[in-house]
Every structure is written in C-alpha cells, then in structure tokens.
Amino acid sequence: MHVRELQWIEPITAVQCLAHRPHLSFLDSAATHELLGRYSYVTCDPFSTYIVAGGRASCNGEDIDGDPWEVLRTLLANYPQEHRPDLPPFQAGAAGFFAYDLNRTLERLPAPAIPGQRLPHSILHLYDVVVSYDHRNNRCWIVSTGWPEQDPARRGERARRRADEFAALLANPKSPRIVLPGTAGAWNSNFSREAYITAVQRVIDLILAGDLFQANIAQRFTARLSTIFDPLTFYRQLRSLNPAPFGALLRCGKLTIASSSPERFLKLDGTKVETRPIKGTIARSVDSNEDQRRANVLVASEKDRAENIMIVDLLRNDLSRVCTPHSVDVPAQCDLESYASVHHLVSIVTGTLAGDVKWTPERGPWIAKVKV
Template sequence: MKDPHVREIVCIEPSALAQRLKGQRQLTLLESVMRSEQLGRYSFLTCNPRATLEVTAAGTFLNGTAQRDSAIGIISRLTEENRQRHVAGLPPFQGGLAGYIAYDFGRRLEPTAKIPEFAALCPDLVLHHFDCVAAFDHMQERAWIISATPEHADELEQLLSRKPQALGRRIIEGFQSNFSRDAYEKAVAQTVDYILAGDIFQANITQTFSAAIPSDFDALAFYMALRRTNPATFAAFLDYGGVQIASSSPERLLRVEGSSVETRPIKGTRRRDADPVRDASLIASLASSRKDHAENVMIVDLLRNDLSRVARPGSVKVPVLCGLETYANVHHLVSVVTGELAKPNGMGELIAATFPGGSITGAPKIRAMEIIANIEQIPRGVYCGAIGYIGFNGRSDFNIAIRTAQFADGVARVQGGGGITARSDPATEYDESLTKIKRIMEAFAA
C-alpha cells in the first residue's frame, strides 16, 4: 500500500488558485463555498491527470483505448490496484479518480428500463486519475499538496505560484425553456395522472433553459459569480475541454469513509425572503407541509432500499428525517441515510446500486426514469448526475449536480424542476422550478 507525499502550502482561496491553473488540462475544482464543520469543510483543486476513464455512445475508454469491462468494473479495478494509505489529519481526497457521472449514465445501469438513447449533451462519464491534488481544510485555514511523488508536487506548486489568468465575460442572455408555462403545468398534471393510476409514487420533472454561448464567454468567470450569488456546500467547476460545468449544489449523493456510507436526499423546498417575518412563515410552511414530508419520506425509503443492496444486513439507518437546512436562495428538508458497506473498496458496486440519486428520479426508480424521459424528451447531461471524487485511500464524496450550468457545443444549459406527488399543484411546481434557478440566472447577468 502506497504512502503519498505531503507538502504544506500557503492557504489561499481555492477559486483564486483555480485562476492560476486556467488553461491546464482537465481543471477540476471541488469547493465548499458555504462552509461548516460537517458539510463545508474541505475543497480540492487539481489538473493534468495521468489517466482518463470516459463513457460515450461509442463505448468505454481508458486513455482513449476501448475497454471490454464496464465502467463500474474499471472503477473497482483502479481503486484496488492503486490503494494508498490514508494520511490522518488531512483532507479526505488524497489522490484518486475525480470528475462527473452524467444523469444519462443511469440508463446503462438499468438495461431493462425503456429509456430512449437521446443524442448526448456530453460523455456519460468522465473520471480522471489525479495523483497530485491541492487540498484545503477551511476550518483550520491550512492547505497541502498531496501527491504520488515529490516531482509531481513540484510541478503543481509551480503552477499554483503563477499569476492569475485574466477572466473574460460571464454574461449570457436569451435563455429559452423547452417548456412554456402551460406545457410545464400540463407535464406536472400528466405526472400526477401517472401517480393516481398507480405507475409511480413520485417523479422529478424538470425544464431546460438554453442559450447560445457568446464567443467571449468565460465559464470560470461565470463560476466565480455563481459562487458569490449562490454559495453551496458541494460546489464544483470542471473545465474538460469540450465540456465545462459550474455547479453550486447543496446536496450530497454519497460520502464514503472506509466502510461507512452516507447519503443526504433533499426533498421539500421554499424560497428565501428578505423580510424576516415572511421568511419565518415560509420555514413554518415547509416544516408543517404534509406533501413535502411525504415526498421526502418516499425518497428516504427508496435510498434505504438502494443502500441495502450493498450494505451489511441491518446496518442501514436514518439518523435525520426531514431536517431543515437553509441556503442562499431556498430552505430545504434534508434527511440523512447511513449504512456500512458489506464489501471493502466497493465504490463501483455502490455507484451501481444508488445512481442516479432517488431524489432526482422518483419512486419506483426505474419507472420514474422512464416517465421522466417520456415527458422531458431530452437528455439531462451532467444535471442531476454527480460530481466528486473516489479516493484511493477509501474516502469518496459526490454531490448531486443540481443548481448546475453546463456548457458544450456552443450551448449553455440550466435546468430546474422538482418532485411531483399526488398533492402537487402544477402552477406551484412551475414557480418552484424558477426559484431553484434564480441565483444561477443572476450569475449570468451584468
């Protein structure tokens, strides 16, 4: 088992350091912008990977070479072959795989599901093998370079000492949805009909806003604005050449520490209000809502079932049910589901059992995914997928990529929606979908 090389560096804001890495290959920033002891403590910055695992319509590729094994099998093999010792007292990602898993990868995990293969917005999965990473502990206000060799640490430290690269334009105008208000409300009503007919208990229906990307647009400049307008615990910026992602997600899909696994589904939302009295009223409305609690509990049951597929019998617990969390633009109901993995280093199997996250599909999962595809009629790309890392030291963490903008093929896309239940009101659901993207749209504005 390998021991990484560790070097402490001056602790500078990770996003500011990302400007110094602008233009490097596969720039990856996983950032806790809304900081706290439990959920927003660590950030990670890296680039120039030694290997890349990618899944496209043409197949599964490792460093551009087609593979016979599935991506899940390759993830398990890479984590086993590159196991390294965890250095206690340092941030958890100390080298491993990092990147994204698109929502549309879920179709590959459920081959019996009747889901069309839409023209992809981006590769279904991109995970890079990074053996050198800058890691930040915001509670201690300390930072380190953690690497396989001192030479790799020298290279990253030299890049981080450069002058910040200039940022360009972040404004994009003219976003148009794939739904009119009337069409979206009809889609919600159609989903309710599926529920009343007994097909599903719940489905997450979204709309997509798209616009042409101006020639002088700078995705990193947009991310810098987004992290100010909508600070989040599980933010990320990925510059992967033809695909760029800016995320300000408040939701964790999976965290693994040794054999312990945690997921934190969000279901139930109210907007924030600048007036304290109205804001308190919105909180009270959310806390007392039978509809929102029922929605959250349904997804908790789904995730308990998902985790049970790979967890030790009897280990799956729900330490928090419908807890209240407040973010820049919204209040949420958040539950916590935990378990103990039956198989050591079983991150590939865990992803296969739980992806996509139940909070952004619905229940039962496969039928909800089929209905989502039938109603939305377009791929989601990275949105509602996951962004994060699989550490070779047995530590992993992924968000659910909500509150996320994606840029590819000259088009910017922002999606928003919500969970539909039998109690859903179409007009209210439409308004909620706009509330969820409000701060993202503000980041595109002057």
C-alpha cells in the first residue's frame, strides 16, 4: 500500500477535479456532527465492476454462476490488503449500492404487482485508489493499493504510479459548472391522491387484523431532465441545502445516485456491528422557540416513540441471529438528533458478530455501501 498525505483540499473540490473520470464515487460527510460523519471518500477509475441483476452476478460483463454473495466474497478475497488503523477506515476496495430488491437473493418473495425501473440490484466498483478525509483533524490522504496486480513488486509500482496520477488530477482544481435553475421538469408521483389514501387504509386494515405491525408506503417521483442537467451541480445544491453525515454521489455509467441521509444503516468494526434506525420526524422552524417546542413534541410523541421502538425490536431480533448470545444491546433509544430541516428520533442497536459469521475478507474493511 502506498499512502501520501496531501495539503488539505475540500472534498467537493476533489470531486470536481475527478468528475470527468469514469465511475466517480463520493461518500460524503457534509454535516458537522461530534459523533457521526467524521470521514469522506472520493474515488474513480475502478479496476473491476461487479453487478447483480435478475438474481445473477457478473464481473466486468461476464456472468458468474453461483450465489451472488459467495461470488462477491470470493472476488474480494482475491485482493487482501493490510489495514492501517491511523487512516480513515475505507482504504480502497468496493463502493456502490445495494438496492432493496437485492433481498430476492436472500429470500423467496412474490414478484411486485407494479414493476420497478428494472435497474440492477447492486453495482459495486472495485477501486485501487481512494482520496480519504478525516474532518475532525482536517487531514486528507491518497491511499493506493496497487491492485489488481498480484506480483508484489509490480503492485508496488502500480500503487505509486496511480497515486501520482491522482495527485496530478487534484493539483488542477476545476471551476464548478454553472447550470441555470429549471433543468428538471415537473415532478410526478406514481400515486394519485385517491390511490394513496386507499393504500393507507389498506395498511390500517391489515394492522387492525393483526397481519402486520408496520408498512412503508413508498412513492416514486419522476421528472424529465433537460439536456443541460448536471448531476454534480444537482448534488452540490443538495448538500448545501441539506448537509448530511452519510451523503453520496455515485456515477455508475448512465445511472447516477445522489443520496443525502442522516441514517447509518450498518457499521462493522472488526466483530462489532452497529445500526442506527431513525423513526419519528418533525419539521424544524426558523423561530428558535417554535423549533424547541416542535422538538419537545416529537420526543413526547407516543406514536413516534412506538414506531421507533418497534423497529428497534426488529433490529435486535435480526442482529441476534448473527451475533453472540447476550451481546445485542440498545445503548440509545429515541434520542433526538437535529438536522438542517428536520428533527429525528434515533436509536442505536449494537452487537458482537458470532465467530462463524463472515461479511468481508478477514484483512481490512473493504465494502462501502449506500442504501437506495
């Protein structure tokens, strides 16, 4: 591994420098928080791409038979690397997204009544170089692994050469592209008002009948983009209006994902696992007294607390299936967290993975994911 510390360059500036390179990934901690959002990562030019679509895995366009998760584990095991605890934890590796429909590789589920957009269930790019940031200490580095070279000498040479390439790109900051407002048309929902009310009533009926406890009625909003729409400009505006500790901009060929989330889905640190579910939300107010009143209303809300506790119980059950007995704990429940436009109720569920549970190769945290 070749590591080179850089003079501080803002993460969004680094993104602008690398925006023209293929398959840019930006894992962005734009929000300042004493516990969350310490690190950001910028990378591009992957040496390999792993895709799951229709329940089948492929790598660099070639289909691979077998369980997609085992295929991924085998693929990552080809690239073991040392892990330096003095650097931000993601030290190159796989970055991308797991879509909700990836659950069909784990469970037998009926086909949805309304088909989605037929996007891949997962795209992971394997990166050999990452620009990593520690916002607490205002430090940044180029971390270059030299993969996919297998010969140690050639891998070392590639690591230094690729670090030089990234350093040269970062030394020439690009001016942000100026895009006028109105580059997207009107937003349209896949629900009419009547259909949405009907769906809500259906969920209420199912809850009263004891068939389910909770449901998420999701709407899809679509808009037609103009020819001058620029995803990077869009994301810059998004992170400015709604800075979040777990934002992301993922360029996956024709598909771009812009994400601005306060919620950590899953954190793995050795055998320690943590999830931070958010249930319970109320809009903030520019008036400080009204803002505090709303926060108090949320904390005291019986409905919101019940919803949060329900998801905590679900996650305690899920983690107990892969953790050592009696290790699952809830160190925080229904705590208030405040962001740019909303207050949230947030809980924390932790556990210790059982010895026979494996998620990534043994040497180093390799996967960075975004929930979409």
